[in-house]
Amino acid sequence: MYDAIKPGPETPSQAAGLPQLSVVVPTFNERDNVTVLYRRLDATLKDVAWEVIFVDDNSPDGTWDVVRHLASQDSRVRCIRRIGRRGLSGACIEGILASSAPYAAVIDADLQHDETQLPKMVGLLQSGEAELVVGSRYIEGYRADGFNKSRAGASAFATEIAQRALKVEIADPMSGFFMIRRDRFEQLAPQLSTQGFKILLDVVATAHGKLRTVEIPYTFGARQHGESKLDSMVALDFLGLVLAKLTHDVISLRFLLFAMVGALGLVVHLTTLFIALEVFGAPFPQAQATGAIVAMTSNFILNNFLTYRDQRLKGFAIVRGLLLFYLVCGVGLLANVGVAFSVYDQEPIWWLAGAAGALMGVVWNYAMSGLFVWRK
Numbered sequence: 001m002y003d004a005i006k007p008g009p010e011t012p013s014q015a016a017g018l019p020q021l022s023v024v025v026p027t028f029n030e031r032d033n034v035t036v037l038y039r040r041l042d043a044t045l046k047d048v049a050w051e052v053i054f055v056d057d058n059s060p061d062g063t064w065d066v067v068r069h070l071a072s073q074d075s076r077v078r079c080i081r082r083i084g085r086r087g088l089s090g091a092c093i094e095g096i097l098a099s100s101a102p103y104a105a106v107i108d109a110d111l112q113h114d115e116t117q118l119p120k121m122v123g124l125l126q127s128g129e130a131e132l133v134v135g136s137r138y139i140e141g142y143r144a145d146g147f148n149k150s151r152a153g154a155s156a157f158a159t160e161i162a163q164r165a166l167k168v169e170i171a172d173p174m175s176g177f178f179m180i181r182r183d184r185f186e187q188l189a190p191q192l193s194t195q196g197f198k199i200l201l202d203v204v205a206t207a208h209g210k211l212r213t214v215e216i217p218y219t220f221g222a223r224q225h226g227e228s229k230l231d232s233m234v235a236l237d238f239l240g241l242v243l244a245k246l247t248h249d250v251i252s253l254r255f256l257l258f259a260m261v262g263a264l265g266l267v268v269h270l271t272t273l274f275i276a277l278e279v280f281g282a283p284f285p286q287a288q289a290t291g292a293i294v295a296m297t298s299n300f301i302l303n304n305f306l307t308y309r310d311q312r313l314k315g316f317a318i319v320r321g322l323l324l325f326y327l328v329c330g331v332g333l334l335a336n337v338g339v340a341f342s343v344y345d346q347e348p349i350w351w352l353a354g355a356a357g358a359l360m361g362v363v364w365n366y367a368m369s370g371l372f373v374w375r376k
């Protein structure tokens with residue numbers, strides 16, 4: 001079923017089991033690419049002791065199984081299989097943190113990045129010239145063969161926003177191909193977002209210019225097998241990251257989405273109430289209760305698809321999650337009314353009391369949903 005793997009001759013530090021470089025490869029449905037990438041790494045990394053850490057989010061195509069097979073042939077191959085989680089940034093962070101080598105690279109599995117740049121990147125880190133080396137598609141000498149027009153336009157626009165809003169100075173902060181000193185990465189890691197695609201942008205923005213960075217051009221190739229996982233939701237992740245960084249992590253994308261879904265829930269509630277009263281002539285208490293249940297249910301569905309899409313509940317877990325969500329929202333309503341009452345008691349300003357109650361409700365619902373409904 002699999003081709004036999006012939007590992008190259010070992011260097012002394014490899015024999016001692018001490019990799020200098022960990023190549024971290026996030027994978028999702030890359031079954032046909034991982035062996036080719038492994039062979040290319042083996043061919044290009046002749047003068048450096050390396051290992052490769054594949055971080056697979058339990059790919060339905062069984063990528064992890066192919067990686068396990070490679071690992072059984074060559075101890076430089078490692079496999080992290082994550083179950084119940086999705087996300088490129090989180091996978092990269094976990095992979096780098098699993099490394100003990102002084103340098104860590106991140107490279108896509110789909111052969112779109114040019115792995116022959118890796119030795120040069122190691123050289124720049126070793127000489128101390130750089131702490132971070134970025135494979136860049138925007139500086140002189142680059143060619144973006146793997147880019148179609150609309151994709152190139154969207155990428156350029158996002159780069160512009162990132163450079164202006166976050167004062168990021170590098171030419172290609174959207175790159176998914178880079179190498180970093182692990183010690184420097186580990187200092188930044190607690191502040192990095194696990195959501196979204198933009199790990200490099202996050203690293204650079206979090207470092208606030210205090211990371212010596214060198215960019216090197218490379219050719220962004222075309223995908224060989226499988227398809228891109230970058231969808232329109234990725235744009236949302238990107239905006240969320242910019243927002244989080246601008247507000248120093250006070251407002252996370254998750255909270256913002258949760259609050260937006262909550263606001264939409266109010267519209268759903270009022271619409272249902274109106275229909276129940278006017279169209280079906282239901283008595284007010286029943287109509288109000290129906291509105292609340294419909295709104296909570298639609299909020300739950302939207303949060304499951306949007307806010308928590310990286311931890312989406314499936315199958316029977318949906319029913320359990322929905323019941324817990326009703327419970328959380330029910331208690332949230334009590335908290336809402338309680339806070340509103342006590343504010344009104346102090347200061348009888350209706351809108352202030354109402355807003356304080358609503359804020360308490362959304363913060364409560366958000367915190368408790370994260371703990372009980374979509375817990376990791």
Ligand code: GDD
Binds near residue numbers: 230
């Ligand atoms: N573990 C894991 N989990 N890996 C993932 C996930 C995920 O949820 N989503 C994608 N990947 C892996 C893919 O298997 C691939 O190896 C790599 O991440 C990049 O995913 P692609 O789907 O091929 O992304 P792309 O080619 O459209 O985007 C690339 O270019 C962008 C710049 O335009 C990536 O390098 C991006 O990081 C980069 O920003």
Ligand code: MN
Binds near residue numbers: 108110223228
């Ligand atoms: Mn790709």
